[in-house]
Amino acid sequence: MKVRKLFNQNNVEFNNINFDDFHSVSIDSRDIKKDNIFCALNGENSDGHNFVESAIKNGALAAIVEKKSIDKQEHLKKLPLIIVDDSLKALQNSAKIYKNSIKTKIFAITGSAGKTTTRNLIYEVLKSSFSVSQSIKNFNNHIGLPLSILQINENDDFAIIEMGANHVGEIKTLCQIIKPDFGLITTISEAHIEGFGSIENIQKAKFELFDSINNDGIIFINNDDNRINTFNNNNAKKITYGIKSNADYKLDIIDFDEFGRYTLKYLNKKIKLNAIGYGSAQNASAALAVGMTFGLSIDLIIEKLQSFQTPEGRGNIINLNDYFIINDTYNANPLSVNMGIRFLNEIKSNNNKFMILGDMLEMGNLSESSHKNIGTNISKSKIDYLFCYGENTKHTINSAKNNNMINAIHFEDKKLLVKKIISLIKPNDIIYIKGSRGLKMESIISDLKNSRGK
Numbered sequence: 001m002k003v004r005k006l007f008n009q010n011n012v013e014f015n016n017i018n019f020d021d022f023h024s025v026s027i028d029s030r031d032i033k034k035d036n037i038f039c040a041l042n043g044e045n046s047d048g049h050n051f052v053e054s055a056i057k058n059g060a061l062a063a064i065v066e067k068k069s070i071d072k073q074e075h076l077k078k079l080p081l082i083i084v085d086d087s088l089k090a091l092q093n094s095a096k097i098y099k100n101s102i103k104t105k106i107f108a109i110t111g112s113a114g115k116t117t118t119r120n121l122i123y124e125v126l127k128s129s130f131s132v133s134q135s136i137k138n139f140n141n142h143i144g145l146p147l148s149i150l151q152i153n154e155n156d157d158f159a160i161i162e163m164g165a166n167h168v169g170e171i172k173t174l175c176q177i178i179k180p181d182f183g184l185i186t187t188i189s190e191a192h193i194e195g196f197g198s199i200e201n202i203q204k205a206k207f208e209l210f211d212s213i214n215n216d217g218i219i220f221i222n223n224d225d226n227r228i229n230t231f232n233n234n235n236a237k238k239i240t241y242g243i244k245s246n247a248d249y250k251l252d253i254i255d256f257d258e259f260g261r262y263t264l265k266y267l268n269k270k271i272k273l274n275a276i277g278y279g280s281a282q283n284a285s286a287a288l289a290v291g292m293t294f295g296l297s298i299d300l301i302i303e304k305l306q307s308f309q310t311p312e313g314r315g316n317i318i319n320l321n322d323y324f325i326i327n328d329t330y331n332a333n334p335l336s337v338n339m340g341i342r343f344l345n346e347i348k349s350n351n352n353k354f355m356i357l358g359d360m361l362e363m364g365n366l367s368e369s370s371h372k373n374i375g376t377n378i379s380k381s382k383i384d385y386l387f388c389y390g391e392n393t394k395h396t397i398n399s400a401k402n403n404n405m406i407n408a409i410h411f412e413d414k415k416l417l418v419k420k421i422i423s424l425i426k427p428n429d430i431i432y433i434k435g436s437r438g439l440k441m442e443s444i445i446s447d448l449k450n451s452r453g454k
Helices: 048-057 074-078 087-101 115-126 144-149 170-178 199-211 277-293 298-307 334-346 364-379 393-402 414-424 442-451
Strands: 013-015 024-026 036-039 063-066 081-084 105-110 132-134 158-162 182-185 218-222 237-242 252-256 262-266 269-272 316-319 324-328 353-358 385-389 408-411 430-434
Touching (some): 024 144, 036 048, 036 087, 048 063, 048 074, 063 087, 087 170, 105 115, 105 199, 115 132, 115 158, 115 277, 144 170, 170 199, 182 199, 182 277, 218 277, 262 277, 277 298, 324 334, 324 442, 334 353, 334 364, 334 430, 364 408, 385 393, 385 414, 393 408, 408 414, 414 442
Parallel strands (some): 024 036, 036 063, 105 158, 218 237, 324 430, 353 385, 385 408
Antiparallel strands (some): 262 269
16 A cells, blocks of 8 residues: 555645555554554544554554644654544545555445354355455444455455444445445344434434445345345345345254254255354355355355354353353344343253343433343243343343242342352353443453352
8 A cells, every 4th residue: 555645635744754655554552563554543532642652663654643733742743644634534535545446345244233243254255265354353433444444455356344333324424435345234123222213213324335335236135134125225236135034045944952053954955053043043144145146155155154153252152161151242232132032042951041131232212111121031031040230231120020030130240240140050051141342241251260260
């Protein structure tokens, strides 16, 4: 990438820049890779301009900085700087310029749940036959997406890019940067509804991706989701996939094991998944549809689906010698929690099943009713113990108790919750742990692991 080409924008000053090429951009001064440029952003909690010197010291070729900040820190002008009016806009514009300069096809993924796992799964399938890059970690917003674009190898055939949003219009803005060639929406549900206001607005926001696909592109439609399969506003080619519904690529569930890992069938071929739960089956059907559409052999696709390991915190099975933890702590919304309930219902086990649940955040005025509904659903399930943490899950516990679930307890302290689990746990019991990121439910797993050494 040529620094003067990508940052050839209005009111840009190149200060002590004595190089032409760079590799990518970082916003973390502690995580500078070879040939990185550091971008100093003004965040809610910190100002990246305070870390320019350390970024350069850690190996950054230069730093993108804002003129108003540098004018207050004259000593920084001895460093290699790309001085702009707005660092974020410069970052986004450079990503747009770079995207337009390469031939890499952009495959964009959004949805209320399953974005990251589906993105990883499609990446694993496609990279078996193509040169492919994907989003950095879960960088899927107005900052993370440009960073992901700027780390694409210009010779890549595909880049699998994840897109997230909290408001109507955000995905449209992201699409204006990357101009995706292919689009897939995993699911549409009440996740982050606080920012959207209604499920209709969530649908509208997710459809911004499909609306942005050119007529010569491809839209992948989850036919099992009634809010997705209604889309018909674009003349691009449409490929459908599903499990429950007829589709271009339909997989059938033929079995599941003691941990809720599904065995699927496609064209009389079995696919035994490593990942747990119904959501994993949906993700697999999406990846199969993509692989088949791009000409991969069914045997190669099945090999990749079967060997796929779920990313950390998205349903990993942890064996603590005599009992099992299911780590699904990455995030939570009504759809994904209900999938967790379904998972615990389906697993073939005669031992106790614990559901440890933290608040579902960003639910807005649906928060109370959503948490109550979850409590009702759990009380009607095969779950033996429900332990909750967080203010909103008090509604979950009350609802479960009102429906005659005796072993439903709310905890104000996670340490006390862990002590209660330890006092009750028996060999081969299963503990499923879930909650929104703000609750940091993974700390319960750490405490359970540490308890084994005592």
